[in-house]
Amino acid sequence: GQSLEQPSEVTAVEGAIVQINCTYQTSGFYGLSWYQQHDGGAPTFLSYNALDGLEETGRFSSFLSRSDSYGYLLLQELQMKDSASYFCAVRDRAGSYQLTFGKGTKLSVIP
C-alpha cells in the first residue's frame, strides 16, 4: 500500500529553524512535493524534488534521498505567519499530477 509518515505536530520559536521529516512507501515514485495549508485555506505549493539533493527557495528548503525513501522540509527564520499545516506528497504515477499526501504536520510558531 501507499503510506507517508510525518510528525503530527511541531512547535518552534519565532526566528528559529525547524525541519519536518517525511518517509514514504509507495508503489511508484516520481517526485516529492511539499504543500502548506493555513486553517480554512487551500493548500499552496512550496517545493518539488525529483532527484536527490537540496532545493532552496528563499527561507524554505527541501531535501530528498530516494535510496532512503526520505525527505524533509526546512524552514528558516520562522515567522508567526508560518504557523500552518505542512504536507508531503508523492507523485506516484508517471506522466500524472496525481499526488498521495501524508496526514500533515501542524506547525505552531510561538513568540
Place this chain on the structure above:
Amino acid sequence: ETGVTQSPTHLIKTRGQQVTLRCSSQSGHNTVSWYQQALGQGPQFIFQYYREEENGRGNFPPRFSGLQFPNYSSELNVNALELDDSALYLCASSHPQANNYEQYFGPGTRLTVT
C-alpha cells in the same frame, strides 16, 4: 491570471441525495484533479481529467464521477451520499509544461452530509 475557483463554498445535503460541485481552472491549465480532505487529514486523490478525459482515479467508488469541459472547467458529482462523504472537496489545476508538477488548489467546497 485568475486563480482556481470553486462553487459552492458550503453545502449541506441529506444522506442518499446527489451533489454536483464545480471548479474553474486557472487560465491555461488543461489538467484538473479532485481531492477529498477529511478533517485533520491530508487530501485524498479522487480522479484527474486531462483534455476532457479521465486519466487517473484513486480508491473511490463509481458513485464519484466527474466531467471536464472544453474550457477546462470541471464538475465532481457524488451520488447516493453517505455520512462519510462529509469533507472538504478540493480541485487543483496544473499547467501542462510545469516541470515541477505544481498544482494550484482552489479554496474548496465544504460538504456536510446529515
